[in-house]
Amino acid sequence: MTHTVISLNQKLKYSEIQYRRLFETAQDGILILDGKTGVINDVNPFLIKMLGYSHKELIGKQLWEIGLFRDIEASRDAFDELKRDKYIRYEDLPLKTKDGLRKDVEFVSNSYLVNNVDVIQCNIRDISKRKQAENAQLQSEGKFHSLVEQSSDGIIIINNKGQIIEWNRGQEKITGLTKDQVTGNMLWDVQYKLTPEKNDNKNLLSEFKKNIKSYLFPKNKTRSKEHY
Structure with missing residues (x-):
């Protein structure tokens, strides 16, 4: 029985290490929020670098407190929707960095239980370069169409x-x-x-x-x- 408990604890510890390693090295931004209050409990290095905030500036704050989302009321509404539906997705969402720069991101968030505690995980992918390329292509196509017509x-x-x-x-x-x-x-x-x-x-x-x-x-x- 003791051997079984130790084995389970080892597996749990290994799983936690693996998760932490993925969290720290992910090439997308990850936020972990309190499922009831929306307070930020953890943030990975990629998102810190993307937004320009320090780890200390983000931990313990709500998303709308730090001005991460441009529309505060919309942020609160989205949080309420997430608590209700357990899942929310935005294919093109504008975020604001600490310096006030705009970042276009794909935002996917879902809610789940960890030790009977509600947790929200937000995965944030920077699509700014893709958006710039799409806009440049549209402008190029517009110029080409204008030349053809004229x-x-x-x-x-x-x-x-x-x-x-x-x-x-x-x-x-x-x-x-x-x-x-x-x-x-x-x-x-x-x-x-x-x-x-x-x-x-x-x-x-x-x-x-x-x-x-x-x-x-x-x-x-x-x-x-x-x-x-």
Whole structure:
């Protein structure tokens, strides 16, 4: 019996060491809160570095006390929701560092019991760089779309199936067909429609389709082997 108790204690101690090691080395921020009051009981090094607060400045404080969340009332409402539902998730939540800088984070929090005590664990992932990249891409796409629309040259953009997804004003003037009329249609069908004196030549349509597909899906040319 004594041996069994010692073995269980050893397993428990090992489990606690493993958890602490994961907590200390995690590359996401982790907050441990009192499940009833929302007071911060523990915080890992990654989150301390991310937010610029010291360990001492965070321990014993509530989230809304340190101004971590920009909207204090929303923070309290979220805490009440978490206590009720035991789980809450925000895919894009703005946090504020000690220096007042904005951090965009993914915030996942759940509630559970530890020795019959309510505990809340908050996992906080910094997505600021991803957001910046997404915004830069949107701006780039906006500039590209503006250039396409303003060009006096006819510009057509198709997807990898051959469907028309962009048909600019220059192309509208050249062909007399509006963007709404052609978007979603296959390029070869529109090209065939615009061909004068086609006389319903289906071979011509097949040729258009073949040429466009060969451009979209070029065959890999392999060098033939020579045998000696």
